[in-house]
Amino acid sequence: MRKRLLTLLTAGVLATSLFAGCGSNAAGDAAKTDSTEDKVITIGATPSPHAEILELVKENLAAEGYTLEIVEYNDYVIPNTALEDGDLDANFFQHQPYLDDFNAEKGTHIVSVAAVHFEPMGIYAGKTASVDEVSDGAVVAVPNDTTNEARALLLLEANGLIKLKDGAGITATVLDIEENPLNLEIQELEAAQIPNSLQDVDIAVINGNYALSAGVSDPIAVEASDSLAAETYANIVCVKEGNENTDKTKALVDAVLQDNVKEFIEGKYEGAVVPVF
Incomplete structure (x- = not known):
């Protein structure tokens, strides 16, 4: 009887040890998973x-x-x-x-x-090859969303094509054009579609990412690296x-x-x- 009791106790100890060992490995695996996810x-x-x-x-x-x-x-x-x-x-x-x-x-x-x-947003040639060649009544495509239209107008101003009202800045719209000496016709288009419209306009102002995606290269003017747009x-x-x-x-x-x-x-x-x- 005593021998049998000793055998049962030994088996119980071994089972407990095995269970604890399994629990320890599980905890270790969980810790390892958490560490990996981190x-x-x-x-x-x-x-x-x-x-x-x-x-x-x-x-x-x-x-x-x-x-x-x-x-x-x-x-x-x-x-x-x-x-x-x-x-x-x-x-x-x-x-x-x-x-x-x-x-x-x-x-x-x-x-x-x-x-x-x-x-940098760029001005790209359509029917007109350079900024200097833009003529009276030329058609200019710009993005129609508020943020990018302001950038486009600031870029046109920086290249002497229009003049905006003082303080218009990054909220400028076509209503803020104070001087338009060449009577440019500003066409507001969805930004992503402008590259597809180049053949229909004289020049177009295109976002850099859309120009990249469309494979449009060699802008005739770009936003300066120290411009308000670059900072913003x-x-x-x-x-x-x-x-x-x-x-x-x-x-x-x-x-x-x-x-x-x-x-x-x-x-x-x-x-x-x-x-x-």
Whole structure:
């Protein structure tokens, strides 16, 4: 009897040890999973140039032990709603004025953590080959949304084609044109469609990203790197408010603002995209 009792106790100890061992491994596996997930950064971006730039950022992060997962979007709404909802850790596709308007209209809480690049808006030749050759009554296509129309008008003003009212700045519209010595006919079109309208107008003012996507090159004039537009419309990396100082955010910002990223932008886009850091 005593021998049998000893055998049962021994079996119980072994079972307890095995159970504890299994529990320890499970806890270890969970900790390992949590640790792995902490090293994954999910970022939303539009394809060009943002996702292209992030491919290099991915390499920088990998060297620091992080995995960057890039989710591409073809619109300007879902990357922000996904970030607000926690489906993304960050996004990279917009400038500050757009973000400010989005937060105000949608009630979101998204903030900028890094200014990365500026996509100069350019004047492109349609029927007229240069700014100097623009003649009386010429047709000029500009974007019809508030933000980009103001940029287009400021660029036309910078090249001596029109004069805006004092103080119009980044809120300018065609109603703010004070002087139009060449009687230009300003056509307001949806920004993404302007590259397809070049053959129908004398000149057109096109956003850098749309020019890249459409394969339109060689602008006859561009926004200066020290212009009001360059200061205002830098494309930014964003996170949800409250996450500005997390380890993930710090690692992401550090990986973005590296010399090799700056050199990549300068080399690949040849002025169509300009680093601002």
